[in-house]
Amino acid sequence: MLRNAFEPWHLILIIAVLVLLFGSKKLPDMARGLGRSMRILKAEAKTLKADEPDAAARPEAAPRPEAAARH
Known part of the structure; x- marks a missing residue:
């Protein structure tokens, strides 16, 4: 269904709409901010x-005290 979702003309149309909405002066600032946030997320x-791995090294599979008291 989404086999050919994005064709080159789709991308050109998206870029044109972005330029019309935000203007060509704000787009580099927005791209820079997006790049910074992606680096922070990474x-x-x-x-x-x-x-x-530190959390996996702790023995959490040990029986709990309340479970041992019931037996």
């Missing part, structure tokens, strides 16, 4: 992945 995701 750095935060990398730190979350780096913290993940």
Whole structure:
């Protein structure tokens, strides 16, 4: 259904609408801001992945005290 979703004329039309809405002077600033936010998101995701092995190393599969008290 979405096999040929974006063709070159679709992209040209999207770019033209963006230029008309925001003007050619604001587009570089918007692209710069988007790039900065993507870099921040990437750095935060990398730190979350780096913290993940520490959490996996903790033995969370040990029985809980309340579960052991019931047996």
